[in-house]
Amino acid sequence: MQLDEYGKDSVEKVKQLMASECIAVSAIEAGKLIGFVGAIPF
Structure with a gap:
């Protein structure tokens, strides 16, 4: 149970x-x- 909670937290x-890196x-x-x-002169 403890490991599962830790796993979920890590995934989040x-x-x-990843989301902040993408941004x-x-x-x-x-x-x-x-x-x-x-930089292109018009």
Whole structure:
């Protein structure tokens, strides 16, 4: 029972970590895209 609770907690932590990492990567990619578009002279 204790192990099961710990396992669930770990899975939730991993999910949260992955979600925040995805958001960070998306923000970086968006920033690169904006920077790239901004670098093109119109």
